[in-house]
Amino acid sequence: MVDGRGRGGDPDEFDDLPSEEDIARFGDVTQTCPECGKEVFDDTEICYHCGHALSTAAGSAKSGKWVVATVVVIVAAFVLVAVLRVF
Numbered sequence: 001m002v003d004g005r006g007r008g009g010d011p012d013e014f015d016d017l018p019s020e021e022d023i024a025r026f027g028d029v030t031q032t033c034p035e036c037g038k039e040v041f042d043d044t045e046i047c048y049h050c051g052h053a054l055s056t057a058a059g060s061a062k063s064g065k066w067v068v069a070t071v072v073v074i075v076a077a078f079v080l081v082a083v084l085r086v087f
């Protein structure tokens with residue numbers, strides 16, 4: 001106990017603040033794998049811990065938003081044309 005505190009713990013762990021290289025390496029775009037619960041990069045298609053396919057959920061969510069946005073724009077365009085024809 002006393003000897004461990006005297007040495008100041010592991011020097012490698014608290015040697016320095018995280019360098020820019022470390023921050024760039026890890027980034028802040030991480031997500032948690034729903035299958036194994038481990039942290040993976042946000043743009044990772046397949047979890048490198050358990051092999052779970054991550055791109056399907058993220059991809060469908062993104063494309064779903066785009067489909068909704070496209071439909072809204074098309075409907076708005078039709079409404080605008082209809083209103084203009086009335087006048």
Ligand SMILES: [Zn+2]
Binds near residue numbers: 033047
């Ligand atoms: Zn996983």
